[in-house]
Amino acid sequence: QLQLQESGPGLVKPSETLSLSCDVSGDSIGNSDHYWSWVRQPPGKGLEWLATIYYTGSTYYNPSVETRVIISLESSKNQFSLNLSSVTAADTAVYYCARQRYTSSSGEFDYWGQGILVTVSS
Amino acid sequence: QSVLTQPPSVSGAPGQRVTISCTGSSSSIGAGYDVHWYQQFPGTAPKLLIYANKNRPSGVPDRFSGSKSGTSASLAITGLQAEDEAYYYCQSYDSRLSGSDVFGTGTKVTVL
Numbered sequence: 001q002l003q004l005q006e007s008g009p010g011l012v013k014p015s016e017t018l019s020l021s022c023d024v025s026g027d028s029i030g031n032s033d034h035y036w037s038w039v040r041q042p043p044g045k046g047l048e049w050l051a052t053i054y055y056t057g058s059t060y061y062n063p064s065v066e067t068r069v070i071i072s073l074e075s076s077k078n079q080f081s082l083n084l085s086s087v088t089a090a091d092t093a094v095y096y097c098a099r100q101r102y103t104s105s106s107g108e109f110d111y112w113g114q115g116i117l118v119t120v121s122s
Numbered sequence: 123q124s125v126l127t128q129p130p131s132v133s134g135a136p137g138q139r140v141t142i143s144c145t146g147s148s149s150s151i152g153a154g155y156d157v158h159w160y161q162q163f164p165g166t167a168p169k170l171l172i173y174a175n176k177n178r179p180s181g182v183p184d185r186f187s188g189s190k191s192g193t194s195a196s197l198a199i200t201g202l203q204a205e206d207e208a209y210y211y212c213q214s215y216d217s218r219l220s221g222s223d224v225f226g227t228g229t230k231v232t233v234l
Contacts, residue, residue, distance in 0.1 A: 049223040
């Protein structure tokens with residue numbers, strides 16, 4: 001059974017960098033059938049896709065954050081990570097890691113982590 | 123900045139049929155990109171409900187169905203049950219601005 005688990009600090013100061021990891025079990029991030037993504041949800045609001053990475057290292061970013069975000073693979077640990085720099089209160093959200101697969105022209109997120117609340121505050 | 127528009131809320135009595143619309147544009151749904159639907163209960167992660175417009179993952183009841191036409195898609199829940207009270211989001215791809223996966227604005231389904 002595939003499981004994803006987010007980890008990282010729950011509190012980040014404004015202007016600093018938010019760093020999160022997603023531990024994957026039950027699948028390999030080197031699996032060519034899947035992509036690996038981050039999605040966030042501000043409190044009381046909707047979902048926002050942030051970034052996706054493929055096992056080759058190819059990356060895809062939401063234009064709204066692409067100047068501040070980096071997604072990376074840590075293959076030896078079967079993990080992938082998110083770094084979001086220069087954070088503000090608007091980056092306060094629950095951050096989810098998810099597996100993305102392409103059964104059609106757009107990829108669906110078929111497995112999700114439980115999410116981690118990150119608050120940006122001094 | 124969602125580019126897929128959903129009604130904020132829909133409601134229905136147990137046993138009724140409700141539908142949720144997801145309106146995109148010529149660069150998203152209208153360009154042929156498929157639509158997926160998620161169910162989310164408060165405090166929990168979204169769950170894939172429908173993929174590629176009309177397909178149900180294993181374990182999803184057949185009272186959930188999806189369709190797509192033109193620049194829009196719809197999720198229908200027939201035989202509404204109390205346990206269906208949740209938030210529902212559509213998701214697709216938009217080819218503008220280097221391309222992005224995009225989610226709908228979300229719809230709260232209330233069972234009366």
